[in-house]
Amino acid sequence: MCLITCLSLIIYTVYYYYKYSKRKNPLPGPLPLPFIGNLYQFGFLKDDKEISNKFIQELFSNYGDIFETYSFNERIIWINRIDLAEKFLCDNIIINDNNNNKNNENLEYNYFYLRNKNEIKELRMNEMGIYSNHEYSSWKFNRNVLIKCVTLPKFLKEIVIELQEQFKELENYWNDIESAKSDSVKSDSNNQKSNFKNDSSTTNSTKKVRNEDKIIDISKWIKCFTLDIFLQSITREKSFSMANYYNQIMKDDEENKLKGIKPILDKNDLFVTKFKNSLWLLNQFNFKLIGLPNFFKKFFLVYKLYYRKYFDDYWWFHESLLRIVRARRLEISNSPKEQDLKADMLTCLINSGLKTDDGRSTTDEEIVFMMKDYLSEGIGTISNTFSYIIYYICKYPTIKYRMIEEIDSLYNNQNDTFTYFILAKLYYCEAVIKEVSRIHSVYPLISRISNEKDNIGGYTWDNGQMFCINLHAIHNHKYNWNNPEEFDPERFLYLEEKKAEEKELNEKDYIGNSFVRKNINIKDPLFSFGIGLRSCPAKNLAMIILKTMVVMFLRKYDVILMDKNSELQINYNNMLNNCEELKVKIRPRHNNNNNQ
Numbered sequence: 242m243c244l245i246t247c248l249s250l251i252i253y254t255v256y257y258y259y260k261y262s263k264r265k266n267p268l269p270g271p272l273p274l275p276f277i278g279n280l281y282q283f284g285f286l287k288d289d290k291e292i293s294n295k296f297i298q299e300l301f302s303n304y305g306d307i308f309e310t311y312s313f314n315e316r317i318i319w320i321n322r323i324d325l326a327e328k329f330l331c332d333n334i335i336i337n338d339n340n341n342n343k344n345n346e347n348l349e350y351n352y353f354y355l356r357n358k359n360e361i362k363e364l365r366m367n368e369m370g371i372y373s374n375h376e377y378s379s380w381k382f383n384r385n386v387l388i389k390c391v392t393l394p395k396f397l398k399e400i401v402i403e404l405q406e407q408f409k410e411l412e413n414y415w416n417d418i419e420s421a422k423s424d425s426v427k428s429d430s431n432n433q434k435s436n437f438k439n440d441s442s443t444t445n446s447t448k449k450v451r452n453e454d455k456i457i458d459i460s461k462w463i464k465c466f467t468l469d470i471f472l473q474s475i476t477r478e479k480s481f482s483m484a485n486y487y488n489q490i491m492k493d494d495e496e497n498k499l500k501g502i503k504p505i506l507d508k509n510d511l512f513v514t515k516f517k518n519s520l521w522l523l524n525q526f527n528f529k530l531i532g533l534p535n536f537f538k539k540f541f542l543v544y545k546l547y548y549r550k551y552f553d554d555y556w557w558f559h560e561s562l563l564r565i566v567r568a569r570r571l572e573i574s575n576s577p578k579e580q581d582l583k584a585d586m587l588t589c590l591i592n593s594g595l596k597t598d599d600g601r602s603t604t605d606e607e608i609v610f611m612m613k614d615y616l617s618e619g620i621g622t623i624s625n626t627f628s629y630i631i632y633y634i635c636k637y638p639t640i641k642y643r644m645i646e647e648i649d650s651l652y653n654n655q656n657d658t659f660t661y662f663i664l665a666k667l668y669y670c671e672a673v674i675k676e677v678s679r680i681h682s683v684y685p686l687i688s689r690i691s692n693e694k695d696n697i698g699g700y701t702w703d704n705g706q707m708f709c710i711n712l713h714a715i716h717n718h719k720y721n722w723n724n725p726e727e728f729d730p731e732r733f734l735y736l737e738e739k740k741a742e743e744k745e746l747n748e749k750d751y752i753g754n755s756f757v758r759k760n761i762n763i764k765d766p767l768f769s770f771g772i773g774l775r776s777c778p779a780k781n782l783a784m785i786i787l788k789t790m791v792v793m794f795l796r797k798y799d800v801i802l803m804d805k806n807s808e809l810q811i812n813y814n815n816m817l818n819n820c821e822e823l824k825v826k827i828r829p830r831h832n833n834n835n836n837q
């Protein structure tokens with residue numbers, strides 16, 4: 242028996258490498274192993290945290306602009322230069338219909354699919370929502386509803402106000418946590434005090450300022466802050482992630498800990514845990530199990546048992562959202578017509594889906610899947626981008642002070658609530674956000690599957706070929722950018738000013754500037770929000786949220802890194818480059834008399 246098994250394995254291995262040597266369009270890349278391909282190098286068999294985006298970037302340095310890897314038996318072609326990815330940029334639909342007959346049933350769209358279709362049916366993620374949806378008409382319908390919501394001026398106005406309310410809560414927690422110990426301030430101030438710009442309060446009382454310094458892990462606070470704002474907008478109930486985190490920090494301080502609301506905090510914690518587990522499960526199917534035959538996903542008992550807990554949490558979370566949608570729908574239908582409804586995300590999703598261009602309304606289930614998209618796509622991207630912004634402006638204080646200057650010139654009073662209209666004037670802050678997104682992609686990789694035979698990178702590929710587009714490599718490639726390793730927001734300032742001046746982009750204007758155009762038909766050189774048909778439908782909303790957060794923070798606080806030589810601590814997890822820790826010292830600026 243043993244001999245037969247060994248013999249079969251040897252025969253399979255020989256056959257595997259024979260087929261590998263005869264593959265169409267051989268490209269450079271690491272040698273795959275039978276059954277698992279290159280997954281052992283991607284850390285598949287280890288803990289999630291060890292999957293390294295760094296490894297992918299190393300492959301790029303070793304194998305160049307186009308290379309290949311294997312996930313189980315699925316061959317993946319990696320694209321690392323923008324001209325090779327030009328076909329994916331198209332946001333028009335390529336119709337594969339021989340009779341040129343616009344019959345919906347016969348339409349096929351190239352590069353519409355992000356992954357293979359063989360994800361587990363049980364999760365229903367291939368037919369609902371946006372991100373994982375494989376059904377074109379359902380995807381388009383849902384995407385349009387979401388776009389309608391996230392571009393509604395009423396929604397945008399409200400979210401900017403909500404952010405400011407929430408920020409006040411965050412500040413209250415910051416005020417309550419122990420001020421930086423004078424010892425640490427003293428030793429630290431020797432090295433770093435000069436980094437804090439001399440604001441008026443520094444001269445008033447050094448002692449007072451010292452006591453107001455706070456040492457915080459801003460990446461953790463901002464994750465909780467974003468979680469709260471998104472959960473609140475989707476559930477219409479107060480969420481308590483910041484409160485929970487505060488209690489965690491104050492665990493030894495019984496006096497200051499929040500105790501009265503413990504049952505509420507526990508309820509929130511349970512909800513967040515279920516949400517995180519269902520997100521984890523989605524990502525397993527979307528990305529980790531690419532290439533695993535569906536047979537194993539469906540029938541492999543150990544596999545099913547291993548994931549059981551996550552399946553249960555997935556459906557627990559789903560049912561909870563469903564109950565929330567039904568209750569809100571009822572509330573809306575019972576409210577008087579003349580009543581002005583709040584513009585939270587849930588209300589907008591329900592209302593925008595009531596009468597759509599397609600002449601049908603969204604079902605409760607569809608709304609639940611969109612809510613999940615909103616949460617899963619919004620929270621990590623926003624919070625991590627904000628942490629990177631803080632990191633880079635600490636590394637480049639002159640840039641930080643120029644942002645502060647721009648903010649101060651627009652907002653006289655630190656305590657006034659501001660509207661979202663004024664955010665459009667923050668050209669420099671926007672340029673900084675874009676430069677941070679370029680140099681450090683929070684979402685470094687995206688994937689596409691061809692639906693028809695096509696030529697990419699000078700090779701002809703059959704339909705069903707999977708491509709991975711390395712946004713991080715594209716954003717840092719010498720082919721497109723002058724001195725890509727330099728952190729230089731000016732390159733985007735130029736684009737923004739040009740945009741404002743001319744309204745329409747004139748491609749020639751970019752030649753010779755920071756973005757080097759090589760006859761590529763690209764309107765915007767930054768791809769942090771993805772590429773083409775499936776690009777992020779909420780990029781405007783994301784920019785509004787990020788700018789609001791930057792204004793709220795910088796008009797009140799100055800910030801420095803605890804360790805000015807520290808590197809960003811990043812883990813590639815759930816498709817995102819997650820900032821694990823960012824210890825900073827913050828100091829109220831007090832440069833406004835109204836704030837005293």
Ligand code: HEM
Nearest residue numbers: 372614615618619622684687770771772775776777779783
């Ligand atoms: C800084 C913030 C954000 C970044 C960097 C970002 C980036 C991205 C990227 C790279 C993609 C994949 C696109 C592709 O495959 O080509 C994507 C898709 C998506 N994003 Fe965002 N995103 C951000 C914020 C948000 C927010 C706040 C939402 C909430 C509504 C959102 C909702 C989505 C959805 C639903 C998709 C799937 C689109 C589709 O498949 O059609 N994103 N995003």
